[in-house]
Amino acid sequence: MSEVKVNKISPRTNCGTTQLGDAGDTITVTGDLKSNSLKSASGSTITLGQSGDTIQLGCGASQTGFGRTGTVDWDTTAKTASFTAVSGNGYFVNTTSGSITVTLPAGSAGSIVSLKDYANTWQTNNVTVTPNGTDKIDGVNANAVLNTEDQSVTLVYVDSTKGWRAVQDSTSNVTGAAYIAATGGTVTCCGDYKIHTFTSPGTFCVTAGSGPLAVVDYLVVAGGGGGGGVARAGGGGGGGYRESSGASSGSYSVSPLGACVSALPVTVTAYSITVGAGGAGQPPAGNGAGSQGGNSIFSTITSAGGGGGRDDDSPKPGNPSTNGGSGGGSGGGANVLNIGGDGNTPPVSPPQGNAGGSATISDGQGNQGAGGGGATQEGFSNASAPTSGHGGAGATSSINATPTTRAGGGGASAVPGRSAGPGGSGGGGPGGPTTGAGTAGTANTGGGAGGGGGGTGATGGSGIVIIRYKYQ
Numbered sequence: 001m002s003e004v005k006v007n008k009i010s011p012r013t014n015c016g017t018t019q020l021g022d023a024g025d026t027i028t029v030t031g032d033l034k035s036n037s038l039k040s041a042s043g044s045t046i047t048l049g050q051s052g053d054t055i056q057l058g059c060g061a062s063q064t065g066f067g068r069t070g071t072v073d074w075d076t077t078a079k080t081a082s083f084t085a086v087s088g089n090g091y092f093v094n095t096t097s098g099s100i101t102v103t104l105p106a107g108s109a110g111s112i113v114s115l116k117d118y119a120n121t122w123q124t125n126n127v128t129v130t131p132n133g134t135d136k137i138d139g140v141n142a143n144a145v146l147n148t149e150d151q152s153v154t155l156v157y158v159d160s161t162k163g164w165r166a167v168q169d170s171t172s173n174v175t176g177a178a179y180i181a182a183t184g185g186t187v188t189c190c191g192d193y194k195i196h197t198f199t200s201p202g203t204f205c206v207t208a209g210s211g212p213l214a215v216v217d218y219l220v221v222a223g224g225g226g227g228g229g230v231a232r233a234g235g236g237g238g239g240g241y242r243e244s245s246g247a248s249s250g251s252y253s254v255s256p257l258g259a260c261v262s263a264l265p266v267t268v269t270a271y272s273i274t275v276g277a278g279g280a281g282q283p284p285a286g287n288g289a290g291s292q293g294g295n296s297i298f299s300t301i302t303s304a305g306g307g308g309g310r311d312d313d314s315p316k317p318g319n320p321s322t323n324g325g326s327g328g329g330s331g332g333g334a335n336v337l338n339i340g341g342d343g344n345t346p347p348v349s350p351p352q353g354n355a356g357g358s359a360t361i362s363d364g365q366g367n368q369g370a371g372g373g374g375a376t377q378e379g380f381s382n383a384s385a386p387t388s389g390h391g392g393a394g395a396t397s398s399i400n401a402t403p404t405t406r407a408g409g410g411g412a413s414a415v416p417g418r419s420a421g422p423g424g425s426g427g428g429g430p431g432g433p434t435t436g437a438g439t440a441g442t443a444n445t446g447g448g449a450g451g452g453g454g455g456t457g458a459t460g461g462s463g464i465v466i467i468r469y470k471y472q
Contacts, residue, residue: 096121226280235369281459292307309372327356437457
């Protein structure tokens with residue numbers, strides 16, 4: 001046995017083969033190795049390098065005949081139209097614009113192809129995988145359909161009996177994620193969650209956050225409607241009430257309006273926050289109704305202000321609408337059926353509020369007004385009760401770690417023989433006496449104002465926006 005050490009090996013002139021040593025020799029190459037062919041002098045194995053070495057192909061060189069190790073080379077230009085796959089390649093398939101057919105290459109043992117849902121749309125626009133000629137997919141010469149969102153699959157050709165078989169089929173998404181970091185409003189903590197409360201307009205500025213962690217739960221309540229005035233006035237409607245389920249940030253208790261409502265995704269940007277003001281009450285000798293409350297806005301969520309309550313003998317020609325997040329209550333009047341304002345206006349799902357109550361025909365004691373609608377209940381007329389119309393109830397959420405009810409409707413004013421109607425739970429103001437103003441809705445609850453028995457109507461309660469998310 002001998003050891004041969006060389007700095008460079010080149011093929012013999014006019015010959016395609018270079019032989020290194022004889023059987024049993026050790027070949028050590030310390031410089032460049034140049035050869036058209038390396039062949040074993042004995043046996044069928046040629047060993048390049050030793051333990052710890054790296055065998056590297058030169059820049060621009062390619063390899064053939066070494067087989068694959070169960071992996072593919074990924075083509076990072078997404079496919080948007082039907083194509084024929086090449087063995088050894090992986091493809092991102094984008095079906096946003098429609099279904100795509102992928103034709104597999106002619107199968108030979110060890111051929112491999114991988115496919116991945118690029119835009120999470122395979123459940124809508126499928127991928128059809130077609131075998132080449134008489135090749136089979138898991139023993140059947142027929143197409144296969146990939147129709148699961150975010151699916152990825154790797155196919156290896158085994159033999160003519162089974163053909164292509166899936167060795168990996170995943171519907172789990174591996175996405176980078178980072179916790180949210182943000183500023184704005186009044187910030188408090190509840191365990192691993194941060195809460196941003198806006199009681200006036202501001203900016204929710206997201207400075208970090210990505211992937212499945214970049215979602216926030218929310219509560220957006222608009223300003224309550226102003227109360228009617230002059231006489232026999234209806235209460236203002238509660239501000240529109242919209243919330244998510246809380247499942248993404250601690251599963252706190254929410255109202256039925258938040259059930260099954262998804263959290264909002266956010267990106268690194270500044271979100272302008274609008275907090276609606278309460279609607280003004282009807283002025284003396286005014287136009288027949290209190291003003292609608294202001295809208296509250298966060299991202300794609302807009303809650304509509306509550307409708308204003310009306311005065312007596314409403315509606316009158318030219319009176320403004322009392323529709324809103326929740327509708328304003330109608331005013332009373334002699335021998336007149338007055339209809340309250342509509343809630344959930346404009347409409348959203350789940351509904352953001354309810355209709356105001358409708359006043360009934362006079363019973364000889366002076367027809368009383370009706371209560372404004374609340375987030376979870378319509379306003380009341382209470383025609384035969386010893387009180388005027390009650391405001392509808394609001395909704396309760398623990399998004400800020402304290403169960404709080406908001407967006408109740410205002411009560412109607414007193415009339416001779418009947419006391420003032422109470423406001424609905426959630427900041428609704430009670431109605432006023434026969435000769436006095438109603439009570440304003442509670443600030444930052446979106447409560448509707450109570451109707452006044454004389455003079456100027458009361459002001460609705462301002463709204464609120466609360467945002468909650470996991471930060472650690």
